[in-house]
Amino acid sequence: MEEQYPQPPAAEQPTTEPAEQAAPAAEQPSDAAQVAELQARVQQLEQEVAQYKDQFLRAAADLKNYRRRTEEERASLIRNATAGLIMKLLPILDDFDLAMQHAPDEIRDHPWFAGIVGVQRKLQLVLESEGVKPIEALGQPFDPNYHDxxxxxxxxxxxxxxxxxxxxxxxxxxxxxxxxxxxxxxQER
Incomplete structure (x- = not known):
């Protein structure tokens, strides 16, 4: 049988480490250049992300403002449409008020007159339900915003x-x- 000789310990084995170490040293400048290039790319991408985030936040705020504005415009249109109808009904209410003020005493107890008073009250309730309220003027200081x-x-x-x-x-x-x-x-004398 052949005799096997023991292998020399690792320290005794000839190494090629100096040559291998020389190779990474040669690659290090290219690795540093790659790292610098990647860092520059990361920084550029972070700037783009910040820019896109800013654009997104602005667009989201614009959308929110647009929705609020359109909702306000819609409510205003409804109010104005209601105001137009109410302005047409106010002369009718005025006529009822005049009729009630000038009704002769002999018909005030008649059921027909009570029906007219009921119609007037219903018209007032409908207008009140839409947000209409009379301006109390009698005895108040004159205010050109409320009085003519x-x-x-x-x-x-x-x-x-x-x-x-x-x-x-x-x-x-x-x-x-x-x-x-x-x-x-x-006015004072």
């Missing part, structure tokens, strides 16, 4: 500048005046 002064009367200093008579009732639709009150205003 069509007459003046000489009075003492305590009544000067106040509404003495409500000639035609004014109305508000929610928070805006749709018809100012026609009033008589006191």
């Amino acid at each position: 002064a069509v007459m003046h009367e000489d009075v003492g200093p305590e009544q000067a500048g106040k509404v003495l008579e409500d000639l035609r009732r004014g109305y508000m639709l929610h928070d805006r005046v749709i018809r100012p009150s026609m009033v008589k205003v006191g």
Whole structure:
């Protein structure tokens, strides 16, 4: 049989490490260039991501503002359409008010008159349900935002500048005046 000789320990084996170490040293400059190139590419991509994120946030904000604006416009159109119809109904309510004020006492107990009062009240309730409310003018200080002064009367200093008579009732639709009150205003003598 052949005798086998033991293998020399690893330290004793000839190595080619210096040659292998020389090769990575030669590759290191190209690795550093690749790393620098990759870092530049990452930085460029991060800038693009930031730019796209900014564009996305702006577009999302624009969409939110657009939706809010269109919702407000839609609500405004509905209110304005309602205001047009209400303006057509107010003269009818005025006629009812005049009729009630000038009705003779002998017909006030008649069932027919009670029916007319009921119709007037229903019309008032419909308008109130749509947000219409009368402007209380009598005894209030004159305000050109709510009152239209069509007459003046000489009075003492305590009544000067106040509404003495409500000639035609004014109305508000929610928070805006749709018809100012026609009033008589006191002026100091």
